Amino acid sequence: MHDLIRQAEALCQRSGMAFTAPRRRVLEILAASETPMKAYDLISKAGEGGQATKPPTVYRALDFLCQLGLVHRIEQDATFVACNHAGHSHPMALFVCNTCLKATEVAYDEVAPILEKAAEMQGFHLTRLVVEGRGQCQDCALAA
Amino acid sequence: MHDLIRQAEALCQRSGMAFTAPRRRVLEILAASETPMKAYDLISKAGEGGQATKPPTVYRALDFLCQLGLVHRIEQDATFVACNHAGHSHPMALFVCNTCLKATEVAYDEVAPILEKAAEMQGFHLTRLVVEGRGQCQDCALAA
DNA sequence: GTAGGTAGTGTTATGTAATAACATACTAGG
DNA sequence: CCTAGTATGTTATTACATAACACTACCTAC
Ligand SMILES: [Zn+2]
Ligand SMILES: [Zn+2]
Ligand SMILES: [Zn+2]
Ligand SMILES: [Zn+2]
Numbered sequence: 605m606h607d608l609i610r611q612a613e614a615l616c617q618r619s620g621m622a623f624t625a626p627r628r629r630v631l632e633i634l635a636a637s638e639t640p641m642k643a644y645d646l647i648s649k650a651g652e653g654g655q656a657t658k659p660p661t662v663y664r665a666l667d668f669l670c671q672l673g674l675v676h677r678i679e680q681d682a683t684f685v686a687c688n689h690a691g692h693s694h695p696m697a698l699f700v701c702n703t704c705l706k707a708t709e710v711a712y713d714e715v716a717p718i719l720e721k722a723a724e725m726q727g728f729h730l731t732r733l734v735v736e737g738r739g740q741c742q743d744c745a746l747a748a
Numbered sequence: 749m750h751d752l753i754r755q756a757e758a759l760c761q762r763s764g765m766a767f768t769a770p771r772r773r774v775l776e777i778l779a780a781s782e783t784p785m786k787a788y789d790l791i792s793k794a795g796e797g798g799q800a801t802k803p804p805t806v807y808r809a810l811d812f813l814c815q816l817g818l819v820h821r822i823e824q825d826a827t828f829v830a831c832n833h834a835g836h837s838h839p840m841a842l843f844v845c846n847t848c849l850k851a852t853e854v855a856y857d858e859v860a861p862i863l864e865k866a867a868e869m870q871g872f873h874l875t876r877l878v879v880e881g882r883g884q885c886q887d888c889a890l891a892a
Numbered sequence: 893g894t895a896g897g898t899a900g901t902g903t904t905a906t907g908t909a910a911t912a913a914c915a916t917a918c919t920a921g922g
Numbered sequence: 923c924c925t926a927g928t929a930t931g932t933t934a935t936t937a938c939a940t941a942a943c944a945c946t947a948c949c950t951a952c
Contacts, residue, residue: 624929643909658932663910679823680878682909682938697863699872710866715859719841719879722854727886728843734824734880735863742871768900787938802903807939826909826938 608635611690612674621672626650626657630665631686634675639705640683678707680736695733701741708741752779755834756818765816770794770801774809775830778819783849784827822851824880839877845885852885 612631616623629650634641643662650665651657666684669675673691677684678698685698685707695716699708716733723730740748756775760767773794778785787806794809795801810828813819817835819828822842829842829851839860843852860877867874884892 622929626930659910660912660932661930664930679880697866699867699870699874701872702875708867708870708872710870710872712863712866715862715866718859718862719856719881722841722856722859723843723852723881723883726843726852726854727889728845728852728854728881728883729889730843730881730883731846732882734878736823736878737863737867737872737874738876739867739872739874745871745873766900770901803939804903804941805901808901 606635608674608686608688608690612669612672615672615674615691619672621668626661627665627668630662631669631674634669634684634686637686640678640681640685640700640707642683646684676709678736679734680738695735697735697737699737699739699741701744702738703740703744706741750779752818752830752832752834756813756816759816759818759835763816765812770805771809771812774806775813775818778813778828778830781830784822784825784829784844784851786827790828820853822880823878824882839879841879841881843881843883843885845888846882847884847888850885 609628609632612628613623630646633646633649643659643666646666647659647662648656650662666675666677670677670684673693674687675684676687676696676698678700680700688709689696695712697710697712697715699710700706701708712735715735719733720730753772753776756772757767774790777790777793787803787810790810791803791806792800794806810819810821814821814828817837818831820831820840820842821828822844824844832853833840839856841854841856841859843854844850845852856879859879863877864874
Protein backbone atom coordinates (compact mmCIF):
# COMPACT_ATOMS: atom_id res chain seq x y z
CA MET A 605 0.00 0.00 0.00
CA HIS A 606 2.87 2.37 0.80
CA ASP A 607 4.60 0.89 -2.19
CA LEU A 608 2.32 3.02 -4.28
CA ILE A 609 3.46 6.19 -2.59
CA ARG A 610 7.09 5.30 -3.12
CA GLN A 611 6.45 4.49 -6.74
CA ALA A 612 4.69 7.79 -7.13
CA GLU A 613 7.62 9.65 -5.63
CA ALA A 614 10.03 7.88 -7.97
CA LEU A 615 7.83 8.50 -10.99
CA CYS A 616 7.55 12.21 -10.19
CA GLN A 617 11.25 12.58 -9.65
CA ARG A 618 12.02 10.91 -12.97
CA SER A 619 9.65 13.21 -14.83
CA GLY A 620 10.60 16.33 -12.90
CA MET A 621 7.19 16.82 -11.33
CA ALA A 622 6.54 17.75 -7.74
CA PHE A 623 4.88 15.19 -5.50
CA THR A 624 3.37 17.80 -3.22
CA ALA A 625 1.39 17.45 -0.03
CA PRO A 626 -2.13 17.57 -1.47
CA ARG A 627 -1.19 15.14 -4.20
CA ARG A 628 0.30 12.79 -1.66
CA ARG A 629 -2.71 13.01 0.65
CA VAL A 630 -5.17 12.28 -2.13
CA LEU A 631 -3.16 9.32 -3.34
CA GLU A 632 -2.76 7.99 0.19
CA ILE A 633 -6.48 8.09 0.83
CA LEU A 634 -7.25 6.42 -2.48
CA ALA A 635 -4.58 3.79 -1.93
CA ALA A 636 -6.02 2.97 1.48
CA SER A 637 -9.55 2.62 0.17
CA GLU A 638 -10.91 -0.77 -0.73
CA THR A 639 -13.25 0.72 -3.30
CA PRO A 640 -13.24 3.61 -5.74
CA MET A 641 -14.10 6.91 -4.09
CA LYS A 642 -16.22 9.89 -5.05
CA ALA A 643 -14.44 13.20 -5.31
CA TYR A 644 -16.44 14.70 -2.47
CA ASP A 645 -15.58 11.84 -0.14
CA LEU A 646 -11.98 12.72 -0.80
CA ILE A 647 -12.70 16.39 -0.28
CA SER A 648 -14.14 15.68 3.13
CA LYS A 649 -11.00 13.82 4.24
CA ALA A 650 -8.04 15.24 2.34
CA GLY A 651 -7.40 18.29 4.51
CA GLU A 652 -4.89 18.60 7.32
CA GLY A 653 -5.49 15.91 9.92
CA GLY A 654 -8.28 14.31 7.95
CA GLN A 655 -10.34 17.48 7.89
CA ALA A 656 -12.28 18.65 4.87
CA THR A 657 -10.62 20.73 2.19
CA LYS A 658 -11.78 22.68 -0.83
CA PRO A 659 -12.92 21.06 -4.10
CA PRO A 660 -10.26 22.59 -6.36
CA THR A 661 -7.49 21.24 -4.17
CA VAL A 662 -8.69 17.71 -4.66
CA TYR A 663 -9.70 18.02 -8.29
CA ARG A 664 -6.30 19.42 -9.17
CA ALA A 665 -4.58 16.57 -7.40
CA LEU A 666 -6.84 14.07 -9.14
CA ASP A 667 -6.12 15.56 -12.56
CA PHE A 668 -2.42 15.31 -11.85
CA LEU A 669 -2.56 11.74 -10.61
CA CYS A 670 -4.77 10.65 -13.49
CA GLN A 671 -2.39 12.14 -16.02
CA LEU A 672 0.47 10.21 -14.49
CA GLY A 673 -1.59 7.03 -14.57
CA LEU A 674 -1.45 6.66 -10.80
CA VAL A 675 -5.20 7.05 -10.49
CA HIS A 676 -8.03 6.16 -12.84
CA ARG A 677 -11.35 7.88 -13.14
CA ILE A 678 -14.33 5.58 -13.62
CA GLU A 679 -16.59 7.49 -15.98
CA GLN A 680 -19.75 5.54 -15.31
CA ASP A 681 -20.14 6.87 -11.81
CA ALA A 682 -17.54 9.58 -11.50
CA THR A 683 -15.35 7.74 -9.01
CA PHE A 684 -11.60 7.51 -8.67
CA VAL A 685 -9.40 4.55 -7.90
CA ALA A 686 -5.68 4.18 -7.28
CA CYS A 687 -3.90 2.18 -9.93
CA ASN A 688 -2.14 -0.93 -8.78
CA HIS A 689 0.07 -1.08 -11.85
CA ALA A 690 1.73 2.20 -11.12
CA GLY A 691 2.41 4.38 -14.05
CA HIS A 692 1.44 1.93 -16.74
CA SER A 693 -0.11 3.40 -19.83
CA HIS A 694 -1.12 0.27 -21.70
CA PRO A 695 -4.78 -0.20 -22.44
CA MET A 696 -6.82 -1.42 -19.51
CA ALA A 697 -10.40 -1.94 -18.51
CA LEU A 698 -11.99 -1.36 -15.13
CA PHE A 699 -14.63 -3.75 -13.91
CA VAL A 700 -16.68 -2.75 -10.90
CA CYS A 701 -18.54 -5.26 -8.78
CA ASN A 702 -22.16 -4.34 -8.19
CA THR A 703 -22.11 -6.03 -4.81
CA CYS A 704 -18.88 -5.09 -3.03
CA LEU A 705 -18.11 -2.11 -5.29
CA LYS A 706 -14.46 -3.06 -5.62
CA ALA A 707 -12.79 -2.34 -8.94
CA THR A 708 -10.73 -4.88 -10.86
CA GLU A 709 -8.23 -3.66 -13.40
CA VAL A 710 -7.66 -5.82 -16.43
CA ALA A 711 -5.24 -5.37 -19.31
CA TYR A 712 -6.67 -5.96 -22.77
CA ASP A 713 -3.94 -5.52 -25.33
CA GLU A 714 -5.87 -7.89 -27.51
CA VAL A 715 -8.97 -5.76 -27.72
CA ALA A 716 -7.67 -2.30 -28.50
CA PRO A 717 -6.48 -3.19 -32.03
CA ILE A 718 -9.87 -4.65 -32.87
CA LEU A 719 -11.70 -1.55 -31.74
CA GLU A 720 -9.20 0.63 -33.55
CA LYS A 721 -9.79 -1.34 -36.70
CA ALA A 722 -13.57 -1.16 -36.29
CA ALA A 723 -13.27 2.59 -35.87
CA GLU A 724 -10.94 2.99 -38.85
CA MET A 725 -13.42 1.14 -41.01
CA GLN A 726 -15.75 4.06 -40.45
CA GLY A 727 -12.91 6.47 -41.03
CA PHE A 728 -12.62 7.25 -37.35
CA HIS A 729 -9.19 7.61 -35.80
CA LEU A 730 -9.09 6.76 -32.10
CA THR A 731 -6.91 8.66 -29.66
CA ARG A 732 -8.51 7.58 -26.41
CA LEU A 733 -10.43 4.50 -25.40
CA VAL A 734 -12.58 3.96 -22.34
CA VAL A 735 -13.59 0.42 -21.43
CA GLU A 736 -15.56 -0.13 -18.26
CA GLY A 737 -17.67 -2.96 -17.01
CA ARG A 738 -20.11 -3.87 -14.29
CA GLY A 739 -20.89 -7.25 -12.87
CA GLN A 740 -19.94 -9.54 -10.05
CA CYS A 741 -16.48 -10.25 -8.73
CA GLN A 742 -15.16 -13.65 -7.76
CA ASP A 743 -15.43 -13.14 -4.01
CA CYS A 744 -19.04 -12.07 -4.22
CA ALA A 745 -19.89 -14.93 -6.57
CA LEU A 746 -18.46 -17.44 -4.09
CA ALA A 747 -20.18 -15.79 -1.15
CA ALA A 748 -23.57 -15.97 -2.87
CA MET B 749 -35.13 11.68 -38.92
CA HIS B 750 -38.84 11.25 -38.34
CA ASP B 751 -38.23 7.61 -38.98
CA LEU B 752 -36.83 7.43 -35.50
CA ILE B 753 -40.05 8.74 -33.99
CA ARG B 754 -42.11 6.23 -35.90
CA GLN B 755 -39.81 3.43 -34.87
CA ALA B 756 -40.09 4.56 -31.28
CA GLU B 757 -43.88 4.55 -31.47
CA ALA B 758 -43.86 1.06 -32.90
CA LEU B 759 -41.38 -0.18 -30.33
CA CYS B 760 -43.42 1.22 -27.46
CA GLN B 761 -46.64 -0.24 -28.78
CA ARG B 762 -45.06 -3.66 -29.11
CA SER B 763 -43.76 -3.59 -25.56
CA GLY B 764 -46.88 -2.00 -24.08
CA MET B 765 -45.16 1.22 -23.04
CA ALA B 766 -46.55 4.69 -23.45
CA PHE B 767 -44.80 7.02 -25.87
CA THR B 768 -45.91 10.13 -24.03
CA ALA B 769 -45.47 13.79 -24.87
CA PRO B 770 -42.30 14.49 -22.85
CA ARG B 771 -40.67 11.32 -24.12
CA ARG B 772 -41.52 12.26 -27.67
CA ARG B 773 -40.24 15.81 -27.29
CA VAL B 774 -36.93 14.70 -25.83
CA LEU B 775 -36.42 12.14 -28.57
CA GLU B 776 -37.37 14.65 -31.26
CA ILE B 777 -34.85 17.16 -30.02
CA LEU B 778 -32.10 14.55 -29.78
CA ALA B 779 -32.94 13.16 -33.20
CA ALA B 780 -32.71 16.63 -34.72
CA SER B 781 -29.35 17.34 -33.12
CA GLU B 782 -26.16 16.75 -35.06
CA THR B 783 -24.21 16.12 -31.89
CA PRO B 784 -24.83 14.56 -28.48
CA MET B 785 -26.57 16.93 -26.11
CA LYS B 786 -26.18 17.76 -22.44
CA ALA B 787 -29.19 17.15 -20.24
CA TYR B 788 -29.56 20.82 -19.40
CA ASP B 789 -29.60 21.82 -23.05
CA LEU B 790 -32.54 19.49 -23.41
CA ILE B 791 -34.13 20.90 -20.29
CA SER B 792 -33.97 24.38 -21.73
CA LYS B 793 -35.79 23.33 -24.90
CA ALA B 794 -38.04 20.41 -24.10
CA GLY B 795 -40.98 22.35 -22.68
CA GLU B 796 -44.14 23.40 -24.53
CA GLY B 797 -43.24 25.44 -27.57
CA GLY B 798 -39.52 25.01 -27.05
CA GLN B 799 -39.63 26.59 -23.60
CA ALA B 800 -37.64 25.31 -20.66
CA THR B 801 -38.96 22.54 -18.47
CA LYS B 802 -37.95 20.98 -15.17
CA PRO B 803 -34.98 18.62 -14.77
CA PRO B 804 -36.93 15.56 -13.59
CA THR B 805 -39.15 15.68 -16.66
CA VAL B 806 -36.17 15.36 -18.94
CA TYR B 807 -34.18 12.94 -16.83
CA ARG B 808 -37.17 10.61 -16.59
CA ALA B 809 -37.65 10.70 -20.33
CA LEU B 810 -33.95 10.05 -20.86
CA ASP B 811 -33.98 7.07 -18.52
CA PHE B 812 -36.90 5.65 -20.41
CA LEU B 813 -35.38 6.18 -23.82
CA CYS B 814 -32.04 4.78 -22.72
CA GLN B 815 -33.66 1.64 -21.37
CA LEU B 816 -35.39 1.10 -24.69
CA GLY B 817 -32.12 1.60 -26.51
CA LEU B 818 -33.45 4.60 -28.41
CA VAL B 819 -30.94 6.91 -26.77
CA HIS B 820 -27.45 6.31 -25.46
CA ARG B 821 -25.74 8.10 -22.66
CA ILE B 822 -22.07 8.91 -23.22
CA GLU B 823 -20.49 8.48 -19.82
CA GLN B 824 -17.30 10.40 -20.52
CA ASP B 825 -19.04 13.72 -20.69
CA ALA B 826 -22.60 13.04 -19.55
CA THR B 827 -24.20 13.65 -22.92
CA PHE B 828 -27.05 11.89 -24.69
CA VAL B 829 -27.41 10.88 -28.31
CA ALA B 830 -30.28 9.36 -30.28
CA CYS B 831 -29.56 5.87 -31.55
CA ASN B 832 -29.66 5.38 -35.27
CA HIS B 833 -30.08 1.62 -34.98
CA ALA B 834 -33.37 1.90 -33.17
CA GLY B 835 -33.92 -0.52 -30.39
CA HIS B 836 -30.88 -2.67 -31.01
CA SER B 837 -29.33 -4.21 -27.97
CA HIS B 838 -26.17 -5.72 -29.40
CA PRO B 839 -22.88 -4.45 -28.06
CA MET B 840 -21.80 -1.13 -29.49
CA ALA B 841 -19.20 1.51 -28.95
CA LEU B 842 -19.58 5.27 -29.24
CA PHE B 843 -16.75 7.27 -30.72
CA VAL B 844 -16.89 11.03 -30.35
CA CYS B 845 -14.94 13.35 -32.61
CA ASN B 846 -12.90 15.92 -30.70
CA THR B 847 -13.31 18.41 -33.52
CA CYS B 848 -16.94 18.33 -34.69
CA LEU B 849 -18.27 16.54 -31.58
CA LYS B 850 -20.39 14.19 -33.62
CA ALA B 851 -20.79 10.65 -32.31
CA THR B 852 -20.25 7.55 -34.40
CA GLU B 853 -21.84 4.32 -33.30
CA VAL B 854 -19.97 1.13 -34.07
CA ALA B 855 -20.96 -2.47 -33.43
CA TYR B 856 -18.28 -4.70 -31.97
CA ASP B 857 -19.61 -8.20 -31.59
CA GLU B 858 -16.08 -9.39 -31.90
CA VAL B 859 -14.79 -7.56 -28.88
CA ALA B 860 -17.32 -8.36 -26.19
CA PRO B 861 -16.38 -12.06 -25.94
CA ILE B 862 -12.72 -11.18 -25.53
CA LEU B 863 -13.41 -8.76 -22.72
CA GLU B 864 -15.78 -11.23 -21.12
CA LYS B 865 -13.08 -13.85 -21.24
CA ALA B 866 -10.47 -11.48 -19.83
CA ALA B 867 -12.85 -10.66 -16.99
CA GLU B 868 -13.70 -14.31 -16.32
CA MET B 869 -10.01 -15.09 -16.04
CA GLN B 870 -10.01 -12.87 -12.96
CA GLY B 871 -13.24 -14.46 -11.79
CA PHE B 872 -15.27 -11.45 -12.77
CA HIS B 873 -18.65 -11.96 -14.40
CA LEU B 874 -19.67 -9.07 -16.66
CA THR B 875 -23.25 -7.88 -16.92
CA ARG B 876 -22.69 -4.51 -18.54
CA LEU B 877 -20.00 -3.16 -20.78
CA VAL B 878 -19.25 0.45 -21.67
CA VAL B 879 -16.95 1.16 -24.59
CA GLU B 880 -16.35 4.75 -25.59
CA GLY B 881 -13.72 6.45 -27.63
CA ARG B 882 -12.41 9.85 -28.59
CA GLY B 883 -10.57 10.86 -31.68
CA GLN B 884 -11.12 12.33 -35.11
CA CYS B 885 -13.87 11.45 -37.56
CA GLN B 886 -13.42 10.99 -41.27
CA ASP B 887 -14.89 14.33 -42.28
CA CYS B 888 -12.64 16.26 -39.94
CA ALA B 889 -9.60 14.26 -41.02
CA LEU B 890 -10.27 15.14 -44.66
CA ALA B 891 -10.95 18.77 -43.85
CA ALA B 892 -7.66 19.08 -41.99
C1' DG C 893 -69.79 2.87 -10.20
C1' DT C 894 -66.36 3.03 -7.13
C1' DA C 895 -62.26 1.48 -4.71
C1' DG C 896 -57.63 0.38 -5.40
C1' DG C 897 -53.52 -0.27 -8.14
C1' DT C 898 -50.24 1.20 -11.66
C1' DA C 899 -47.88 4.39 -14.52
C1' DG C 900 -46.79 8.83 -15.62
C1' DT C 901 -46.30 13.80 -14.96
C1' DG C 902 -45.69 18.40 -12.42
C1' DT C 903 -43.39 20.88 -8.93
C1' DT C 904 -40.39 22.20 -5.20
C1' DA C 905 -36.39 21.63 -3.14
C1' DT C 906 -32.05 19.68 -2.50
C1' DG C 907 -28.01 16.96 -3.17
C1' DT C 908 -23.78 16.05 -5.76
C1' DA C 909 -19.95 16.95 -9.21
C1' DA C 910 -16.83 20.21 -11.24
C1' DT C 911 -14.78 24.61 -12.53
C1' DA C 912 -13.92 29.84 -13.01
C1' DA C 913 -11.43 33.44 -11.35
C1' DC C 914 -8.22 35.60 -8.71
C1' DA C 915 -4.98 35.98 -4.85
C1' DT C 916 -0.94 34.06 -2.69
C1' DA C 917 3.34 31.34 -2.01
C1' DC C 918 7.51 28.92 -3.46
C1' DT C 919 11.39 28.25 -6.42
C1' DA C 920 14.69 28.41 -9.78
C1' DG C 921 17.33 31.42 -13.58
C1' DG C 922 19.10 35.72 -15.12
C1' DC D 923 16.84 41.43 -6.57
C1' DC D 924 13.40 40.37 -9.96
C1' DT D 925 10.61 37.68 -12.63
C1' DA D 926 8.70 33.61 -14.97
C1' DG D 927 6.88 29.19 -13.92
C1' DT D 928 4.44 26.10 -11.03
C1' DA D 929 1.41 25.02 -7.49
C1' DT D 930 -1.80 26.04 -3.71
C1' DG D 931 -5.59 28.69 -1.13
C1' DT D 932 -10.04 30.76 -1.32
C1' DT D 933 -14.50 32.38 -2.83
C1' DA D 934 -18.08 31.86 -5.68
C1' DT D 935 -20.56 29.79 -9.21
C1' DT D 936 -21.94 26.53 -12.74
C1' DA D 937 -23.36 22.06 -14.16
C1' DC D 938 -25.37 17.45 -13.38
C1' DA D 939 -28.85 14.60 -11.06
C1' DT D 940 -32.34 13.00 -7.76
C1' DA D 941 -35.64 12.92 -3.49
C1' DA D 942 -40.11 13.54 -2.18
C1' DC D 943 -44.78 14.46 -2.65
C1' DA D 944 -49.08 15.90 -4.99
C1' DC D 945 -51.91 15.08 -8.78
C1' DT D 946 -53.99 12.83 -13.07
C1' DA D 947 -55.27 9.17 -16.18
C1' DC D 948 -56.27 4.69 -16.83
C1' DC D 949 -57.40 0.04 -15.95
C1' DT D 950 -59.48 -3.73 -13.48
C1' DA D 951 -62.00 -6.12 -9.61
C1' DC D 952 -65.62 -6.20 -6.82
ZN1 LIG E 1 -4.05 1.21 -13.77
ZN1 LIG F 1 -17.73 -8.13 -5.27
ZN1 LIG G 1 -27.48 2.62 -30.73
ZN1 LIG H 1 -15.37 15.36 -36.74
